[in-house]
Amino acid sequence: MTIDAFLQHLANGISLGSLYALIAIGYTMVYGILRLINFAHGEIFMLSTYVALYGVALFTLPWQLAFLLAILITGLMGVLIEKAAYSPLRESPKMSVLISAIGISFFLQNLGLVIFTGRPKTFPRPDFFAKMYDFGGIKIMSLTFVIPIVAAIFLGILVFLVNKTKMGMAMRAVSKDFETARLMGIDVDKVISYTFFIGSALAAVGGIMWGMKFPRIDPLLGLLPGLKCFIAAVVGGIGSITGAVIGGFFLGLGEIMLVAFFPEFSGYRDAFAFVLLIIILLVKPTGIIGEKMTEKV
């Protein structure tokens, strides 16, 4: 492989990894607080692409505004899903909440099929993201650079929110101990809503850029990326934001490099994530940087 080709794969891997990282954060944050694997997260991701698409195509909003609105609306949808499907089960066994999450996931997929129909739609790609740059023979689209930059900006905002704000401090407290957090006067339900908003909004950021990178979207779009990003979160160490980012990049780069170095395996591209999951569960079940989770009482 030439160095040029390698660099092109590297750029692709980083950009795919950024998308995985953005989506994986939603899994890890919700897990950190509720010890729940939010199986509807892939569907939230899917919905964000349709919201952005309709914003641009149906309401003919400028893309900047449409994308921003899509991020906010998706964040609110995440909050709404939590209120409707998880919050009423707060005192129930974990398994009930998990089943509710799977139910919501199927519900949203099928609702998508009814509303958006099963026929794939083309996601708009504004010119800003579609400029081609020529680097001595290899062509790279501006989107490939924009994705990691946007991801880095949102990750920076997230790190600031979690570590430097009062709400972030409350989130970290709630993730350790609901009851004691209540004794501090923290409104736990509000903190959970914030968590779902942030996780879903980041999934929307990922979803919109996903749509521009792979512009055919359909209502089952969330299934595979959703599973893969869940795997990324587990690989990195579920519950940890840094872990989700590491897992996302690991998975994105791994997938691209697998195909790059072993073209004969390109049919197994999607299997890479699952093999990785099996290996990590065998070798280090807590994930790359995962800490031991003590059961909350």
Add this chain to the structure above:
Amino acid sequence: MLLKIENLNVHYGGIHALKGINLNVEKNKIITLIGANGAGKSSTLRAISGLVKSSGGSIIYKGEDITTVKTTEKVKKGITLVPEGRRVFANLTVYENLLLGAYLRNDKKEIESDIEYVYSLFPRLKERVWQHAGTLSGGEQQMLAIGRALMARPELIMMDEPSLGLAPLVVKDVFNIIQEIHKQGMTILLIEQNANAALNIADYGYVLETGKIVLEGPGKELAENEEVKKAYLGS
């Protein structure tokens, strides 16, 4: 009367943990609840702070019925609980733990001066401000838990076995601190297994047995009571 509890009941599923207890907490006093494991001491405090729902009876705070008020609101009204087993936020720094104690307050300057006040009570904490609370020793964590509760500027502070699992010297420190904050006008409702030490500093005490109050009286009197001596003081 700061806090008045009438006929309080608590059920956990089929278990009747509190069977109608009556309890009074006067302002600026130390009140203690003693009793064996499972007598309902913790349940009483948890019901007062709203962590468990009571199944009957009423909790009156400053003349207002707060039986069904949410925990957050109770903290706002000035009732705070130092939970059993300290329960500091291990993943947060000592400083952040103290800030969380003042979560409902917005007076930044006052919060900082209260943190200084907590440091003056517990100089050890000041040395460890930026350490994660999980790295503190048991005694230090207990001090942090008390300091954190003080940060809410409560009027009533409830403590669930603050001496549990601590070395005897540290236990002495903890009891000194309790008296110290009491002197500054705090009302304290204290649960203890260490009945001797608790009754010695308490103005008034209650003895709980399987969910009922079986005995009550001024702390010193209870300490002299033959039954109490036999059952709880080991003599």
